Amino acid sequence: MNNTMAMKDLVCGMDVEAATAAGRTEYKGQTYYFCGPKCKEKFDLNPEHYLSKSAGTPKSGHGCC
Numbered sequence: 001m002n003n004t005m006a007m008k009d010l011v012c013g014m015d016v017e018a019a020t021a022a023g024r025t026e027y028k029g030q031t032y033y034f035c036g037p038k039c040k041e042k043f044d045l046n047p048e049h050y051l052s053k054s055a056g057t058p059k060s061g062h063g064c065c
């Protein structure tokens with residue numbers, strides 16, 4: 001079985017794999033994965049902000065890391 005799971009980093013819009021994600025956080029019983037600790041930090045500060053605009057529109061560029 002392949003354990004690879006593509007998740008989306010809601011902060012920067014990057015695809016991250018659950019197995020290799022550099023950051024993760026739990027919010028309301030759901031686990032979210034991030035490309036790095038910076039994105040995790042940003043999410044932790046304001047999760048609702050990122051959840052509300054998670055419709056799959058990546059920002060232009062990857063400004064976090």
Ligand SMILES: [Zn+2]
Nearest residue numbers: 009012035039
């Ligand atoms: Zn990121």
